[in-house]
Amino acid sequence: MREVHSTEYSFKPKDALLGAQMLFVAFGALVLVPLLTGLDANVALFTAGAGTLVFQVITRGRVPVFLASSFAFIAPIIYGVQTWGIPATMCGLFGAGVMYMVISLLVRIFGVGMLRRILPPVVTGPVIMVIGLVLAPVAVHMAMGRTGDGSAWLVPNATAMIIAGVALVTTVFASLLGRGWIKLIPILLGIVAGYTTSLVLDFTGFTAATQAAFDPGQLPNWTxxxxxxxxxxxxxxxxxxxxFVFPEWSAEALLFIVPVAIAPAIEHFGDILAIGGISGKDYVKDPGIQRTMLGDxxxxxxxxxxxxxxxTTYSEVSGAVALTRAFNPAIMTWAAITAIVLAFVGKLGAFLSTIPTPVMGGIMILLFGAITVIGINTLVRAGNDLMLPRNLAIVAIILVVGIGGMTFDLVIVKLGGIGLAGIVGVLLNLVLPCKDCNDPLPDEIAPAGPDHRTDL
Known part of the structure; x- marks a missing residue:
């Protein structure tokens, strides 16, 4: 066991089961993103495993983290898929990765202080809030049994509210009252509870009876x-x-999605500080934040x-590392290998596609609300006085531009939503004069980001 608790990389076959357990902790959140956005869950498993292996190569096997689907990009992916299609959306997401690489280079040249000046909490906080609030209607529609845009019924309202309620309550109580491994998998437990409830409603005839008496009103009835x-x-x-789906060039998707990387990029520091505190090593210095950012x-x-x-780095897995004291980064190699193997199980993806929409909707109510609260907490922990004219202007404009759906036509491309809000926030922070604006991040630790889901 000493090899498991060591922070040195040691790849041993006997650690395969422990690596599989790490993937189990991340599984619910990992597959939730593709299920919500219309992407392929098996592809997400493969890219999570491959991405983790690439991260380990770049960071020289120093950091015991697992990389998988980022919640911060759910809103732009949904919009992108509906507007431009999956291939064009992938172009924008590729650009987001390049943005991380550019930030990594800038940190290598100018140090961490540069990033803190360009992206202070007064910018990242409201951008994170916009991500959660823009998604709120989608969560409500799905929990009520409608499509994400609310244009048609998928499940009768009464049936949907029961399922969504069970999934939501289970997720909340697992995160509040769970102990040990239970506390690390609230989303997975919520999905299981909602799915089981759906099977019971089908078996007892409740679903059929409710559907027969359902009045869809003016909306199409796909129940x-x-x-x-x-x-x-x-x-x-x-x-x-x-x-697998390969990217297609789309300037609009690129400019829409890349600015979204602003918030999760700076929160990456919080992830690395957290896992460093758990394992007792300073990963900001070795392998260096520039390497971990490059790996992301x-x-x-x-x-x-x-x-x-x-x-993105998964905080659930970091919690599992703290629980098991398994600091050996090679365990994450086994988790990545397990994810890649499961990606080739065709029936797994087909099974995941059977999860009813209200199950996802119930969990999304908590999830997207939590993202918004994290944005608020980013501002609170930074100690900004939001009534100072400069701070008030930046936060207010970011929120209204993002939530209001403002768009800006540049002739060849159109900016809007979260992307435009992020760009506007960065520009305002650079242009507006700062006098007693109280903007810098606390030196001790960066605020938790939108992918810190173990606090749900």
Whole structure:
């Protein structure tokens, strides 16, 4: 066991099971992103594993972290897929990875202080809030049994509210009252509880009875007499190559999505500080924050070239590291290998596609609200006086531009939403004069970012 607790890289076959357990902790959140955004869950598994391996190579096997689907990009991916399609959206996500690489280079040249000056909490806080608030209607629509845009019924309202309520309550209580491993997998438990409830409602005939009496009003009625069907699972091959999708050039998608990387990029420091505090090593110095940021960027761009969501360090896995005291980074190699192997199980992706929409909706109510609260907490912990004219102007404009859906037509491309809000925030912070503006981040630790889900 001493090899497991050591922070030195030591790849041993006997650690394979422990690595699989680490993937289990991340699994619910990992597959949630592709399920919400329309991407392929098997591709997300593959790119999470491949991204983690790339990260380990770049950081020389120093840091015991696992990289997987980032929640911060859910809103722009949903919008991008609906507006430009998956290939064009992948172009934007590839650019987000390049943004990480550029930031890594700037940190290497100018130091961490440069990033703190360009992206203080007064910018990153409201941008994170916009990410959560823009998604709020999607969560409500899905929890009520509608499509994400609310344009049609997928599940009768009464049935949907029961399922969403069970998934939400389970997730909340698992995070509040859970102990040990239970506290690390609230999202996975919420999905299991909502799915089980759906099966019970189907088996007892409640679903069919409710659907027969359902009045859809003016909206299209796409409801069915059963919530879950296993025909797709039966038809899917046991083993299959993931449905990789390659990027297509889109300037609009690029300019829309790349600014979203502003918030999770700076929160990367919080992730690295957290895992360093758990293992007792200063990863900011060795391998260096510039290397870990570069690893995130390359992993994200790699995922985009194959049709997967952007990668980020997973705080659930960091919590599992703290619980097991398994600091050996090679354990994450086993977690990555397990993810890659599962990506080729065709029936797994087909099974995940059977999860009813209200299950996702119930969890999303908590998730997107939590992202908003994290943005608020970023401002609170920084100690900014938001009533100072400069701070008030920056925060107010970011929120209204992002939530209001403002767009800006540059003739060849159109900027809007979260991306435009991020760009406007950075420009205002650079242009507006700063007199007693109280902007700098606290030196002791960066605020937790939108992917710190263990606090849910």
């Amino acid at each position: 069915g007499s059963a919530l879950i069907g296993f025909e797709a699972v039966a038809q899917a091959p046991l083993l299959a190559v993931p449905n 960027g390359v992993a994200t761009s790699l995922a985009a070239t194959l049709g997967g969501p952007p990668n």
